[in-house]
Structure formats: C-alpha cells, structure tokens
Amino acid sequence: RRSAKAEGKETSSVRIGIVLDVGGRGDKSFNDGAYAGADSATRMLGSNIRFIEPGEGADREAGLRLLAAEGMNLVIGVGFIFTDDLANLAKEYPNTAFAGIDYALATDANGNVIPPPPNVAALKFREEEGSYLVGALAALVGHSKKVGFVGGMDIPLIHKFEAGYRAGVKKVCPDCQIIAQYAGVTPDAFKNPGKGKELALSQYNQGVEVIFHAAGSTGQGVFEAARATNKLAIGVDSDQNDEAPGHVLTSMVKGVNTVTFDAISRVQNHTFKGGIYSFGLKEGGVGYIYDNRNRALIPDSVHARVEELKQEIIAGRIKVPSSR
Amino acid sequence: MISGAAPKSASVVPAIRMDGIDKSFGAIRANRGASVEVMPGEIHALVGENGAGKSTLMRILGGLMKPDSGHVEVNGRDVTGWSTNEAIAAGIGIVHQHFMLVPTLSVAENLVLGAEPKTRGIVLDYKHAADDVRKLSNETGLVIAPERLISDLSVGEAQRVEILKVLFRGARILVLDEPTAVLSPPEVRELWTVLRRLRDKGDTIVLITHRLDEVVEISNTITVMRAGQTVARVKTSATTPAEIARLMVGREVSLSAGKRVQPSGRPTGPPDKGLEARSLIVMGSRGIRVIDGVSFTVRPGEIFGIAGVEGNGQTELIEALAGLRPVFAGEILIDGADITRRSVAQRHDAGLSHIPEDRQRRGLILEYTVANNLILGVQKHFSSRGIIDSTRVMENAMQEISSFDIRPPNPVLTARSLSGGNQQKVVVAREMGREFSVLLASQPTRGVDVGAIEFIHQQLLDARAQGKAILLVSAELNEVLALSDRVAVMYRGKFAVVMPAAEASEEVLGEYMIGTKKGNTA
Amino acid sequence: MSASPLVEAKGVQPTFTAAPWRERAEEALIPPLVALLVALICGDLLILSYGQSPAAVYRMLLEGTWGNAYGFGQVLYKATTLAFTGLAVSFGLRAGLFNIGAESQLAAGGFAAALTGLVLPGGTPLALALLVCMIAAGFAGGVVGSVPAYLKTRFGAHEVIVTIMLNFIVLALLNWFIAGHLHVPETLHTPEIHAGVLPRLADIDSRFHGSAANLALIVAVLVAIAVWFYLFRARGGYELRAVGLQPQTAEYGGISVNRVWMRALTFSGVIAGMGGINYVLGYKHYYEDGFASGAGFLGIAVALVGRNHPFGVIIAAFFFATLSQGGLAIHAFVPKQMMDVLQGVVIIAVATAVPEVRRILRGARGRSDA
Amino acid sequence: MNPISFVTQMIRIAIPYLFAASGGVVAERAGIVSLTLEGFMLSGAFAAVLGTNYSGSPWVGVLSGVLGGLIFALIHAVATIRYRADQVVVGVAINLLAIGVTRFFLKLFFASSSNSPRVAGFGGNINMAGFDNPLLWLGIIVAPVMAFVIYKTPFGLRVRAVGEHPDAAESVGVSVKRVRYAAVALSGMLAALGGVYLALDQHQFTDQMTAGRGFIAISAVIFGRWDPIRAALACLLFAAAETLQIQLQGSHAIPSQFIEMIPYALVIIALAGVVGRAIPPAALGRVED
Numbered sequence A: 001r002r003s004a005k006a007e008g009k010e011t012s013s014v015r016i017g018i019v020l021d022v023g024g025r026g027d028k029s030f031n032d033g034a035y036a037g038a039d040s041a042t043r044m045l046g047s048n049i050r051f052i053e054p055g056e057g058a059d060r061e062a063g064l065r066l067l068a069a070e071g072m073n074l075v076i077g078v079g080f081i082f083t084d085d086l087a088n089l090a091k092e093y094p095n096t097a098f099a100g101i102d103y104a105l106a107t108d109a110n111g112n113v114i115p116p117p118p119n120v121a122a123l124k125f126r127e128e129e130g131s132y133l134v135g136a137l138a139a140l141v142g143h144s145k146k147v148g149f150v151g152g153m154d155i156p157l158i159h160k161f162e163a164g165y166r167a168g169v170k171k172v173c174p175d176c177q178i179i180a181q182y183a184g185v186t187p188d189a190f191k192n193p194g195k196g197k198e199l200a201l202s203q204y205n206q207g208v209e210v211i212f213h214a215a216g217s218t219g220q221g222v223f224e225a226a227r228a229t230n231k232l233a234i235g236v237d238s239d240q241n242d243e244a245p246g247h248v249l250t251s252m253v254k255g256v257n258t259v260t261f262d263a264i265s266r267v268q269n270h271t272f273k274g275g276i277y278s279f280g281l282k283e284g285g286v287g288y289i290y291d292n293r294n295r296a297l298i299p300d301s302v303h304a305r306v307e308e309l310k311q312e313i314i315a316g317r318i319k320v321p322s323s324r
Numbered sequence B: 001m002i003s004g005a006a007p008k009s010a011s012v013v014p015a016i017r018m019d020g021i022d023k024s025f026g027a028i029r030a031n032r033g034a035s036v037e038v039m040p041g042e043i044h045a046l047v048g049e050n051g052a053g054k055s056t057l058m059r060i061l062g063g064l065m066k067p068d069s070g071h072v073e074v075n076g077r078d079v080t081g082w083s084t085n086e087a088i089a090a091g092i093g094i095v096h097q098h099f100m101l102v103p104t105l106s107v108a109e110n111l112v113l114g115a116e117p118k119t120r121g122i123v124l125d126y127k128h129a130a131d132d133v134r135k136l137s138n139e140t141g142l143v144i145a146p147e148r149l150i151s152d153l154s155v156g157e158a159q160r161v162e163i164l165k166v167l168f169r170g171a172r173i174l175v176l177d178e179p180t181a182v183l184s185p186p187e188v189r190e191l192w193t194v195l196r197r198l199r200d201k202g203d204t205i206v207l208i209t210h211r212l213d214e215v216v217e218i219s220n221t222i223t224v225m226r227a228g229q230t231v232a233r234v235k236t237s238a239t240t241p242a243e244i245a246r247l248m249v250g251r252e253v254s255l256s257a258g259k260r261v262q263p264s265g266r267p268t269g270p271p272d273k274g275l276e277a278r279s280l281i282v283m284g285s286r287g288i289r290v291i292d293g294v295s296f297t298v299r300p301g302e303i304f305g306i307a308g309v310e311g312n313g314q315t316e317l318i319e320a321l322a323g324l325r326p327v328f329a330g331e332i333l334i335d336g337a338d339i340t341r342r343s344v345a346q347r348h349d350a351g352l353s354h355i356p357e358d359r360q361r362r363g364l365i366l367e368y369t370v371a372n373n374l375i376l377g378v379q380k381h382f383s384s385r386g387i388i389d390s391t392r393v394m395e396n397a398m399q400e401i402s403s404f405d406i407r408p409p410n411p412v413l414t415a416r417s418l419s420g421g422n423q424q425k426v427v428v429a430r431e432m433g434r435e436f437s438v439l440l441a442s443q444p445t446r447g448v449d450v451g452a453i454e455f456i457h458q459q460l461l462d463a464r465a466q467g468k469a470i471l472l473v474s475a476e477l478n479e480v481l482a483l484s485d486r487v488a489v490m491y492r493g494k495f496a497v498v499m500p501a502a503e504a505s506e507e508v509l510g511e512y513m514i515g516t517k518k519g520n521t522a
Numbered sequence C: 001m002s003a004s005p006l007v008e009a010k011g012v013q014p015t016f017t018a019a020p021w022r023e024r025a026e027e028a029l030i031p032p033l034v035a036l037l038v039a040l041i042c043g044d045l046l047i048l049s050y051g052q053s054p055a056a057v058y059r060m061l062l063e064g065t066w067g068n069a070y071g072f073g074q075v076l077y078k079a080t081t082l083a084f085t086g087l088a089v090s091f092g093l094r095a096g097l098f099n100i101g102a103e104s105q106l107a108a109g110g111f112a113a114a115l116t117g118l119v120l121p122g123g124t125p126l127a128l129a130l131l132v133c134m135i136a137a138g139f140a141g142g143v144v145g146s147v148p149a150y151l152k153t154r155f156g157a158h159e160v161i162v163t164i165m166l167n168f169i170v171l172a173l174l175n176w177f178i179a180g181h182l183h184v185p186e187t188l189h190t191p192e193i194h195a196g197v198l199p200r201l202a203d204i205d206s207r208f209h210g211s212a213a214n215l216a217l218i219v220a221v222l223v224a225i226a227v228w229f230y231l232f233r234a235r236g237g238y239e240l241r242a243v244g245l246q247p248q249t250a251e252y253g254g255i256s257v258n259r260v261w262m263r264a265l266t267f268s269g270v271i272a273g274m275g276g277i278n279y280v281l282g283y284k285h286y287y288e289d290g291f292a293s294g295a296g297f298l299g300i301a302v303a304l305v306g307r308n309h310p311f312g313v314i315i316a317a318f319f320f321a322t323l324s325q326g327g328l329a330i331h332a333f334v335p336k337q338m339m340d341v342l343q344g345v346v347i348i349a350v351a352t353a354v355p356e357v358r359r360i361l362r363g364a365r366g367r368s369d370a
Numbered sequence D: 001m002n003p004i005s006f007v008t009q010m011i012r013i014a015i016p017y018l019f020a021a022s023g024g025v026v027a028e029r030a031g032i033v034s035l036t037l038e039g040f041m042l043s044g045a046f047a048a049v050l051g052t053n054y055s056g057s058p059w060v061g062v063l064s065g066v067l068g069g070l071i072f073a074l075i076h077a078v079a080t081i082r083y084r085a086d087q088v089v090v091g092v093a094i095n096l097l098a099i100g101v102t103r104f105f106l107k108l109f110f111a112s113s114s115n116s117p118r119v120a121g122f123g124g125n126i127n128m129a130g131f132d133n134p135l136l137w138l139g140i141i142v143a144p145v146m147a148f149v150i151y152k153t154p155f156g157l158r159v160r161a162v163g164e165h166p167d168a169a170e171s172v173g174v175s176v177k178r179v180r181y182a183a184v185a186l187s188g189m190l191a192a193l194g195g196v197y198l199a200l201d202q203h204q205f206t207d208q209m210t211a212g213r214g215f216i217a218i219s220a221v222i223f224g225r226w227d228p229i230r231a232a233l234a235c236l237l238f239a240a241a242e243t244l245q246i247q248l249q250g251s252h253a254i255p256s257q258f259i260e261m262i263p264y265a266l267v268i269i270a271l272a273g274v275v276g277r278a279i280p281p282a283a284l285g286r287v288e289d
C-alpha cells in the first residue's frame, strides 16, 4: 500500500534509500564508492537519497525495512551481508525495487544458481579479473620475484581477490613467490591499520616490492608502510592514489559508483529489472587505474602487456579463478 | 564520682581536652556529649564496653573524623575538626586498634610514609630513613631492623613499629587503642617499660584496653565510657577493677569467670573418643615447619588449653585441625576416625566445630544477615532437596539470638552492622549450637567486653560438662589457666610443656612461652 | 543516664526487615533516574552540537522504539541477547568471578545450536528439536566457560585474562569452521537449520510483523527466574554468594571454593551460550560469523547496571536495547554514534549515583533520627 | 627469519603495550582497577590526530593526545574516587564511552564513520625502520622510568601504600584520594601515549584502531604481577608472539586462524604453567567507606 503512494508521485524525482556496510561513510573504499554514485545521481538526476549506517546484525534488516516501509522506489544494500535480508524483504514489498551490491548467490542441491526475487537486482563484481590484472602489474613492475598481498579478514570474499591476484602474478612470472597474509579472523581485521602496517613492513623486509591490499582501513597501514620503506602498494575498490601519492602503483577499482548510479537512473527512467548482473572487465565494472598520476610508475611495455591480458580475459581466452 | 565533668585544674593546661563530643553514624550515636581531660605526662586509661565509643573519640582527636558537635583542645589550643596532618604536626600519635602498617613495605618505608626524606628533590633517601629508624630504636629501646618486611614481623614486633612510627613523627601525645590484645605477657611487660619511659620523659599517653588488671597496673587516671558517654573519671589509686567494671557495664559483674575451683574427680570420657593429633607436621608459606611434630589428645569432657606467644604455630595448628591448611605428615583423629585427609565439610560431619580466631575474615559473611550467618557450615541441614527452608532458618535464628543475647535481636540485620562483641556471639552461637563432639575455640573472647567474656566462658564450661572435647587457644593467659583442665605452651611449632592447669601459673607458663625454660611434653 | 545505642537501635527496627521497603525503593530507583537525567543532558549537548533540536530527536527516538510494535519488537529482540549475556556475567560476579568471555560463549552457543539444527532431521517434533538445540547451545557455552574455570581452580590463572584470551581463540576457531568449511558460498554463514526454529512474536501477534523478536525472549525470562531462584532460594546459591563475598569464610564454612568457582564460571558460560538461540533459532535460522558483535561485552554493562540481580539485569537489558534501537531511529538527523556515547554515560552515571544516593539517603535518615 | 627485523618489529609492536601497561601498573598499584586502558588509548589516539590535524604539528598532537587520555582518566577518577563507583563498572563504561565519543567526533569533525584524513606524524626515514620516531624511544624507556618512580620516589612509596593498605596511609596523613587521582591521571596519560604512538605512526585515526591492545596490556600487568619491569617483559613476550605470527603467516600450511591464536594461547599456557597465582595489591578495586 505504501508503494502505491510512491507510484502516485512518479512525476517528482524518485526516492532512493541506501544502507551502507560496516565502515560506513568515509571508508575511502567500498562505501564511499556507493556514496559517490548516489551523489552524482543527486546532482545529475535530482534523486532524493537517504543513507543508513546500521550497526549490529538485526539493524541491517531494520535499516532496509525502514526504507522499504517509507515507500522508497529503490532500496540498495551495500555489501554481501545484506543478501538474505534483501531477498526476504523483496518478497514482502514486491512493488519496491531492490538492489544488492555484492549480492551472494546461493545454489541449490544440484549446484544450480538460485535466482534472486524478480524485483531484486543482484549486482556482482568479478573482482578476480581486476585482481588478475593488478597481480600481473605487480609482478611486472616489481623486480624481486616476490609480490605481496594483505587481506583484511580471512574470508572467502577476500580470497577472491587473492585468487585472481595470484593467477595474474603466475601468468607473467611463473617463478614469482606470493606472500599473502591476513590481518585477522574477526571483523576488527578490517580496521586495524597498525597490524596492516606491520604485515606490510614484514613483507617489504622480505624483499617484496609491491603489495596489493584488500583490507579496508587496515590497508591504510599498508600505504604507510609503502611510504616508510619507499615501496609500492596497490589500492582497492576506489582509486586510492591520494592515500600515499607516489607509492600507489595503481588501484583495483570496483565500479560501485557507476553501478549504483546506473541502478538509480534505471529506476528513474523505469527500466529497472531484477536479475543477476555481473560486472567484470568486459562490462567495465572492474579495472585498474592508469592515469597521469601513476603513469610514471608503469613502463609502457608493462602497460601494454597488462592491456593485452585484459583483452584476453574480455575475450574469454583466460578464465580467472575466483577461489584460491 | 560518676560525673562526666572533669575536675578543673587551674594551674596546668590539659594536654587533651575534649568537651561535649557528639558523633553519629547514621542512626548510631557513637559519641554523645563525651568529655575527657588528659593531663600532660600521665598515662590515662580509657575503658568501656565494646562499642562504647572509645575508638571513635580517639579518631576525632587524631583528625580522622570530624565531630558533629563539641570542642577539642590540645595543649590549650582549639583544634576542633582538624585534619590528620594537622594532628600529626601538633604531636598527636595514634596506634590504632587494627594495625595501620602496610604489610608489603619494609619497616623503614612504613615509618617514613607521608614524611619521606628526599635527595635531589624527588628521590626517596632510603639510607637516611634507615639511619633515622636505627637512631630512634636506640633512643627508645624499641629495637627492630629497618629493612625487614612488615609481613615477616611477629605481632609484638609490628606493635613496636607502630609505636616507633608515631614517635618518628615527633608525637608527644600517644594514643594506644587496645595495644595489648594480641601481645604475650613478656611483650606486654616490655610495652609497659617503654610507656613508662615515655611518660617519665614527659609524654602524654592515652591507653584503651579491656584488661582491667592492666589499667590498674599502668595508668594514673581512668575515664570510663558507656554508650557513647563518659560516665566517670577516677584516679587509678582510688579504685578497684570491680568498681571499674561496674561503671562500665552499669551493674555488678563477676570477674572470676574461670577462677572457680576445678571440679575434681569429674569423669572424663573414654580414651578413644575426642580429638587426637599424632606427630603432626605442618608446613608454613615459606617452606618451614610451623608445626613440628605435635601430638596430643583432648578427651570428652576436657578443656585442653594452648598458650603461647602469637606466631608460634597456634594459628596453623588450629587451621590444620579444621581442614583449612594441608597436613604434611601425621594424623588427626576425631572419635577414633582418621580425618587427616578429609575436607572441612566432612570434618563437620565427623563432629568438629570451630570458633575461628578472626571472626571478620573467617567467621562471618559480613554482608549476610545474622540468620544466614547462623547456618553457615550447616546449611545442608537447613535445606531439603537443595532448597533452603527459610522458615527453619528464621526459627533457628530467633532461638540463637535469644539464648546468646545477640543485640540488636533482629535476624535480618547484616552481620557487618553488629558490634565486634555481638559478631563474636553470632559465631559462638553457631558453632556451639550445632551437633558436635569436638570444639576448636581460638581466641574466643578476643576484644570482647567483660560482660560477653563472662557469657562465653560459661558456654565453654557448659559444653565441657556435656562431655565435649574442647581445644582452647588464647592469648589471654588467665583465660587459659581459668578454663583448662590441662595446658600446653607452644613454642616454635612444638609443645614446650604440657601440664595440669592446677600446677600452672602465669609465671611458670610465661617462662616456657619466651623459651627460657623447656620441659617435657608428656 | 540515657539508653544505650543498642537499645535505641532495637526501637528503630522493631520488625524483621533490613530496611523499610520505601527506603529500599528509593535506593533502587533514584540512581537510574539520575542517570537518565544525566544522559538526557549529555544527549542534548550532542544533538545541539549537530545543530538539531533535542526535543524532536527524542520524540523520534521514542517513536522508533516503544512507539510502534515493530520498533518495540526490535527492542525486545535486542534485549533478549543482552539479557542472556547480562545474566551470564552477573552469575559469575555473584561468585566473585569476572567473565569477560560472554562474547565467545555466546558465539559458541549459537554455532552449536545451528549445527544441531542442521544435523537434526527436518521432521523432528518442534519441542524436542528446540530442547536439543538449546541444550547444545548451553553445552557449547559451558565448555568454553569451563576452560577459565578449570585453569583458575587448577592453576590459579586469573579468569579475566583467560576469558579475554579465549575470546580471541574461540572466535578464531569458529571463523575457521565457517570460513573454511561450513559456509554457504559467498557468505559467512551456515545453511539454514532444518529443525528447531523458534516461533517469532509476529506469528502470535501480527503487529510485530517484520521484527526479529521471538520466543527466545520467554526463555530469557525463564532463565532469569531460574537464576534468581538458585541464587536466593537454593543452597547452591547460598554457597555461591558466600564464596563471592568472602571466599575464606566460605572455605571455613565447609564450602569447596574451587567447586563453586568451577560451577559458577561454567554455568555463566552455559547461560551466555544459550543466548545464541535468539539469533540462530529465533531470527536468522543460521549461524553467521560475527553475529555476537559486542553483545557479550555489553552484557558486562547490563549485569553491572542491573546490579547483578537477575530481574535488574532484565530491566537493564531492555534499557540498553532501547538505546541501541533508538540510535537507528534517529540516525537520519544525528549520527547513531551518539547512542554509543550515551551508553557509556548511563553506566557511569548509574555506577556513580548508586553509592552516592545511598550515602545521601542514609545520611539524611541518620540526621533525622538524631 | 632475519633476527634484526624480528627484533625491530617486535619492539614496534610492543610500544603501545609498554605505554599502556606502565599506566596500568601505576593505577593498579594505587588500588584502581585498570580495565580502562583500551579507552584511554583510543581517546589518546583520536585526540592526537585531532590536535595534529588542526595544528599541523605532531608535537601538538602528542600534547592533545595526552590531554585526551587525561580527560578520560579524570572521568574515571572522579567516578571511582570521589563518588566511590565500582571500578570495574566504570572501567567497562569508559571503554564504551571512548568508542562512542571518538566515533561521534570522527563524524562531526571529519564526516566519516571510519577514518580521519591523513595528518602529520613521526618517522618516515626509510632506513630507520620506525626507530626515528621519538615516541618509540620514549616507549622503550617508559618501563624503567616507571620502575624508578614506583620504587625510588616518595610518590611511588605512597602509591604502593595506598594500594595495599589505604587506612594505614590515611592514618599518617597521606591523602589516599590525592594519590589515587594522581595515579589514575598518570595512567591515563601513559596509556594515551600508546594510542598516540599508534595514531601518529599511522598518520591517521581509524575507528577502534586500538583493536583490543588495551586488554593485552592489562593482561601484561597481571602477567607481570604488577611490577613495571616484569610487565614490560610480558609486553615484549606478547609482541614477540605476534611478530612470530606475522612472520609465520603466508605459507598456507597452517590455517591463519591457528597462527592468529598463537599469542593468546601462549598467554593461557604461561598462566597455567609458569606464572601461577597472581596476588594483586590488597586494596585493588575496593571501595573505601
């Protein structure tokens, strides 16, 4: 009944609700990506957007429910952790559009993917593809035959980054050694920069030249270590060049902003459709930064080689693994 | 003679003059218009029943508390409501009823605490402190090594440190609150020597004690307190212990609880019953034998008394017998059954009852009600299928409260809110109220007033008459002598002597206690 | 000569109550009210610092929590877990032991409940399935709780350190199970359980629709009653409290201090572990890594503000749950972090007001008697 | 494994522990339970970043960080000493309050739920492995200095007396309250320095960046039996275990979860086997009437 009311107002700008993941605004990474996308939607499309930063478990559903009950046209959950809550609510509010960034897809007994409810867009990224490219980049730029990886919490989602990265490294440098470490096994592991710095320092000390982090705020420590030892680090999710200018080789970016913007604009012009959307290199959903600020760090030959790999992945000639 | 007002003396300014002091703690009025006057250069005894307000009055003098009303003058100066520091600066030194020494610090550290000598502005000058201590030791005859830890000292030595501590701060007016409660006769004599020397030097001394013989022996003047008031001020030479006791309690008291003649030919129980210890060895915390091969039996219908200077193993012996301390070697038997390895609860079941020496630390749960304290150790018998029967707990409490005259007679007050003497009655009531055949009575009357002492002594004698085996440990030599059938003296973890009480006297036992005489332990 | 103080005291307290109920009520109720006032003032300052109107924000807070059935249901849901952990902590504290491990005990309990619910066949009768799952949850919490208990009684290891360290270890272990072995792909939770689903409040009264509140709430209240009965009516509770107050005296009284400690910490773990059913059996129907998210630590605050009394714990849990849910309700105007601040303020204010109010009240009574 | 890099890393990891544990020893020796170290550290870290951010100077950051810890310490002191509130209760609350306050002001000042912007800090010489940070050197000497303060100065004597037998101290004119206020204030400032070190080493504040280090520090205090030097050795032991954990990780032979457990398991094993019964200061946590 609430959504009927919302439909009555369709001449005015649509109302969007976004529930952010742990870390919230200002994480300079994942959440800020969603925020940036929403921000451009506000500016360019005049969308009316509300944010919620939930706390513990039950608040996630409560946040989504609050927005759905208020008659938002689109409710976005930022993070795989919202998967079940989105699926449940979507059934309850069939006239509201839902989008889940990093929505996790369950499989049935025969291994077939169970599709989300019809009004849910599962927005997924093939992080392993982007990670593959920065892995190759790290191995080609570094010259010590050792590359590093610092993960946040030791969980499958982060293993995806590690797996792609490993494959990328091995592709261009089969005898390279990859040192992969995690900051911990609790959610604290994503916000322990002190630990991140020490992990990175110990890797740099062992001769690693480039470290790729997928560790949230813990990654800030990796950048500090890169500064302190004059080595290189690779950012994640957003362009993190500003965290340590001159020490950020590149960033493995996830187009959270564009995907968010896209979902909003589709709702705005009534082209929103539920279903599974997977964003990889081909769709421009993931990628790596190569611009004026880091061009000096990447030799042209290296860039050419990485671009070549990118085309091979897009063409489907290289299958990137998503688990280690 | 029974007048609160002290005679005005025009010529000499009193060292202490407290006038019309009132002090309440909630509903309890500890002092109500109390007045004392202490002349310089005298030993002034302050006596009164438990809770009469003696300690409170002296805490006010020392600046630890502020009076609700009334005046305090020291050497003619009005100092009402002053602070501890001001009192110390003015030469007041208080040796408190409970030791005020930090056990983990050395003698020297305790002495200089609060008035530390320094070098280079911030560093504590230990050498200076130790030298000061030695100098003071030599001047006063209170000898103690400055670097020893307080926790390693005997009670008598700790007492010495307490007195040194106040002298170190230049005290000329000394208040000693029950200093002799834990001392052996030789130590008491030594203390008297020191006090007399200080008095002769011109210092003023206020002495609080429950032992009227001491009052008569050492003091010049006596102030008697009752129920927060000062009810009399008498010259010691003009009074007797019986008179003082009457003033304290407000009625006649028998001071001869134990002095009654031992009934001769009273049948003692069979030899295999009662308590028996065989070659008991108990290790202390520092790996030395605190009990070193002690053997004895206590027959039913017998009181076996143990005397000795504190720290010679009495505490450990009782704890070992009660199951609170492991036995290294030897055996303990109750009514013929070996209980050496049994738990406290199992010993209870075997017929053991125990009045502990420290009622506050061991004997009572201070936050529990009197009723709940009265079932401690026998809670099993007051519950069925794991549930406590509160009706029976209350009935039991009412009965014990009336038969032991515990005041106030309210079973749901917390034990903490009772006075020390009444707390002790709760413990005695509980331990003697249960089924038992062997009683360990450790310091059963420590710090308890004369009225209560009389009562507790009678309880012990009644129990003996009922055929209980009683082991009595007490620092009060006359108590041991008066109640016991046989006495032993503990010296360095062994019995220095065991003899029939009829053949013993304070003089004889005193020599065994300080080790100058060794005898057979038959 | 006037009567002795003892006689007077007898006159003051002729009946067998430690203190008249009015005095006790004053001592019990004034501190929380003072705390509430202090919290309101602090809250005002924080809201003003954000340029918002306190009155409007508080109205929103109330509307979002007690103002509608859904919000109230959320409060009840959050209060349930806090009640379990609060009861767990307070049970230990009654024996003089400080269990900082409720966090990992809760997690272990939830994990065990989920495992059991997964293993049980789908057709298991509800009552039986619930019973088995709850026993499993309590058992797992108890196992975790028994470790510090054993180390303390056997080696004298300080339970505070051991429980802190065990939190890290147990959570790591659970993470290993989940991340490495038991998760549904791409997530950090187990599959849904087949048996042992607790009915939600919404199944009984549809106004609670959507809220996570479920019948674990009843279990929490029953546990509180059981704890109360044990502590204040059973012999075991008499002994446990005695050990907590004066262990040396308890030992003298024939109570085995070690046995009581062992029992108290283990059961503290059992209670915390049972808390896992709220999330696992009542809400999500799976175990999810990190679901405890601080409820164990907040349980310490709940126990303390509830003054270690089982019923006080229930009230305190309800209060802290309101703060937590309220943060979400006001989030659009003031950051919900404000509620984290107020949580701390409330605890400090209660802790401070309790002895102070007692002192002032007793002082006033003392004077009026004089 | 390179022994030099092992030792340097161990020291860097140990510094926050060393500061916080020294603070814990002082407060606990004075009889005040130090469950608050985590909160003091966190507030110190935040205040340091705030100060550095607005002044541009890390030294101002150090001062404001110490001030931040001091403020929280005074809240703790007033509640527990002036108002005799239960020290454990208030300790738990101080930690919650520190998390809440830092989060709230992070949002207010920096419009972020997780990070502050990058600020100035110490160190940065790429050949010094962090040893060009003056706070690191301060951290190395803090334990011996506190040992000196506790055992060789009048203040230390009073602290020990007040924590062991407050009535005795009061009876000789030592103000128990004043000594405890001073001890708690000192502990707040010392623990805050631990947080300041973390924040300025990171050039940034991150929500809950102390990540339980205060609890490790309090473990070290108990582990070290309330002695500054032994507590410092315990800190080094924990740090060594953590270093080992960092250096062992990465080979996938053992799951990281198990390597992660090493420092914590070590503490438990040591408590059970080596340290045994720890006897705290007699008046620790006791509320005076």
Ligand SMILES: Nc1ncnc2c1ncn2[C@@H]1O[C@H](COP(=O)(O)OP(=O)(O)OP(=O)(O)O)[C@@H](O)[C@H]1O
Pocket: B025, B028, B029, B030, B031, B048, B049, B050, B051, B052, B053, B054, B055, B056, B057, B097, B419, B420, B421
């Ligand atoms: N700190 C206190 N709080 C409450 N009441 C107290 C306090 N100190 C003393 N009282 C009360 O004051 C009364 C007098 O106590 P005080 O210690 O002065 O007695 P006393 O004469 O020294 O007794 P005793 O011979 O047992 O040492 C006590 O009965 C007690 O009720």
Ligand SMILES: Nc1ncnc2c1ncn2[C@@H]1O[C@H](COP(=O)(O)OP(=O)(O)OP(=O)(O)O)[C@@H](O)[C@H]1O
Pocket: B050, B051, B055, B097, B416, B417, B418, B419, B420, B421, B446, B447, B448, D289
């Ligand atoms: N918290 C309290 N509440 C009420 N009364 C108290 C409190 N603390 C002490 N008292 C009272 O103070 C009196 C004196 O206490 P104190 O500790 O000086 O001596 P005691 O050991 O109890 O007495 P005794 O001289 O018999 O050994 C006690 O009788 C007790 O009634």
Ligand SMILES: [Mg+2]
Pocket: B054, B055, B056, B097, B177
């Ligand atoms: Mg007294």
Ligand SMILES: [Mg+2]
Pocket: B051, B055, B097, B420
């Ligand atoms: Mg007394």
